[in-house]
Amino acid sequence: MTDRVIDQATTGSPPGPSGSAGRGDRILPGGRVDTYRHPPLVRVSHWLNVTAVIILIMSGLNILLAHPHLDWGRVTNFGNHWVDIPPIPNWLLIPQGRNLAEARHWHFFFAWVFVINGLIYLAYGFISRRFNGRLWPTRADLAGFWPSVKEHARFHFPKDEEARNYNVIQKLTYVFMILVVLPMMLITGLSMSPGFNAVGGFLLDIMGGRQSARTLHFISGALIVGFIVVHVGLVIWTGFYNNMRAMITGWFVLEPSSHEAEAAPAPADRKGEPS
Amino acid sequence: MSDMTFNRRSWLARAGAAVGVMTLAACQRGQTISESLRVSAEALTRRSQRLLIPREALAPEYKATEISAFFKPNGSIDPAASEYVTLRDAGFADYRLLVDGLVERPLSLSLTDLRERPGRTQITKHDCVEGWTAIGQWTGVRLETLLDEAGLKPEARYIVFHCFDALTQTEDGPRYYESIDLIDARHPQTILAYDMNGETLGVPHGAPLRLRVERQLGYKQAKYIRRIEVVDSFEAMPGPRGGYWPDRGYEWYAGI
Numbered sequence: 222m223t224d225r226v227i228d229q230a231t232t233g234s235p236p237g238p239s240g241s242a243g244r245g246d247r248i249l250p251g252g253r254v255d256t257y258r259h260p261p262l263v264r265v266s267h268w269l270n271v272t273a274v275i276i277l278i279m280s281g282l283n284i285l286l287a288h289p290h291l292d293w294g295r296v297t298n299f300g301n302h303w304v305d306i307p308p309i310p311n312w313l314l315i316p317q318g319r320n321l322a323e324a325r326h327w328h329f330f331f332a333w334v335f336v337i338n339g340l341i342y343l344a345y346g347f348i349s350r351r352f353n354g355r356l357w358p359t360r361a362d363l364a365g366f367w368p369s370v371k372e373h374a375r376f377h378f379p380k381d382e383e384a385r386n387y388n389v390i391q392k393l394t395y396v397f398m399i400l401v402v403l404p405m406m407l408i409t410g411l412s413m414s415p416g417f418n419a420v421g422g423f424l425l426d427i428m429g430g431r432q433s434a435r436t437l438h439f440i441s442g443a444l445i446v447g448f449i450v451v452h453v454g455l456v457i458w459t460g461f462y463n464n465m466r467a468m469i470t471g472w473f474v475l476e477p478s479s480h481e482a483e484a485a486p487a488p489a490d491r492k493g494e495p496s
Numbered sequence: 497m498s499d500m501t502f503n504r505r506s507w508l509a510r511a512g513a514a515v516g517v518m519t520l521a522a523c524q525r526g527q528t529i530s531e532s533l534r535v536s537a538e539a540l541t542r543r544s545q546r547l548l549i550p551r552e553a554l555a556p557e558y559k560a561t562e563i564s565a566f567f568k569p570n571g572s573i574d575p576a577a578s579e580y581v582t583l584r585d586a587g588f589a590d591y592r593l594l595v596d597g598l599v600e601r602p603l604s605l606s607l608t609d610l611r612e613r614p615g616r617t618q619i620t621k622h623d624c625v626e627g628w629t630a631i632g633q634w635t636g637v638r639l640e641t642l643l644d645e646a647g648l649k650p651e652a653r654y655i656v657f658h659c660f661d662a663l664t665q666t667e668d669g670p671r672y673y674e675s676i677d678l679i680d681a682r683h684p685q686t687i688l689a690y691d692m693n694g695e696t697l698g699v700p701h702g703a704p705l706r707l708r709v710e711r712q713l714g715y716k717q718a719k720y721i722r723r724i725e726v727v728d729s730f731e732a733m734p735g736p737r738g739g740y741w742p743d744r745g746y747e748w749y750a751g752i
Contacts, residue, residue: 288627295621296564297628316530321625322745323530329752330533333540415623416545416711416751419553431621431629 252477256385259471266342267468273335274445276327279315281442283324291439295430303436336407355387356396362389378459381478394448402444409438534747542749551679555710558619563693564630567622569700572661572672575720580660588704597726600647607690607704613637616687624714625746634708636689640682648726655681656725656733657707657718663740674718675738676709685710688721713750715741
């Protein structure tokens, strides 16, 4: 198949950052194009993160059961909690059955996996300028925000050349998760540590106290659960095999473009734009 | 199949093998998986906190207006041991704190002796491992003061706190104990508190004397202290892991 690998420049397709790994498109039969989307480090860190986050959520729910209440402020308001957590089904817990000591072991071990993996991913993303290319929305992206919202609302997701780069909603969601929600998870978690409080006490003050940090930790976790539901749903909806193949092998198939037949002008100006 | 594809596959195979080896390594101690996770995570947490947090860095202190109206008494709240009951009924007049083990001059101190020494008052938060928080004011003598008075022998490594209480609330249940290293023992906020919120420490909160080691969780704050023993290793402690709760699966280093 090597002889069919063509450099992007010769095909006239946009020199997207996906080509920065030095791999061009592969032309497949029927006008389909195989494009190299995820370098090895991104794929490995993605699946490590999946493992860590799932275990963190399930062990976190077990830890929550030791004191199934949430409060705002510095201290716990016994008898007048902000929220009382309802019983949580056993199959959602790591380990199975309420066990604070063991749940903490799972939680803190995989917190370290999450942090180290996340730091490597972030360093790579910034140094390789991959975030700039693939994730940071351009002005043109932002200008197309509302049209993109409409397309999402109609469950219309392009599978052709337009899918080569993430759309503006994808970009904003990934940036929000990577730079806001996941770091929030770490900062709110660390702020519950009495050891860390001795140097990071200002973070406690910003959040309004340790019980606020604990509640924000739970809310960030809920946002991550919400992201996972939508993300996995869209992975299935927009082509489960193709998406999974991309995150395992790195290669993603673009279907032949159908826009010429439909005479849809909108994507034309977006096509030529370097992302 | 191109070389590129082959390289990629073998790279993935190697990555997969590495994950497998890591998983096996995690189990190599022949303990349960969670126990292996505790060993690695606790070591990483303790070492990185010791590395990144200056020895003298203080836990946050709060204003008098921020003291909790209700401070939940947890664990033992009324020890059943007859020796304790006798002392308690006499208002702890006959109480003597023993400081011994690897020291040059063992001490035996009454509450009056302790109150005559320089005291420290601090308003700090108490973070239970379960997740709740309360803020209280503590007054007591710095542990370092007593250790310097007794004079640590060169081989001293850990301070063990032997307590009157058993969590079973019975006479013969396993007695509570805790231990800390010399870094925490010498920390400015590590005190043996005899007053809480401006009043004599009550029985539910550990009368006559309890430990405050403010950069760790609640279960390290040993109540009803009977004796302070200086040792050189965990082998010299009452249980295998250096504390009542650590012996039951919790981390010895409770900084998180």
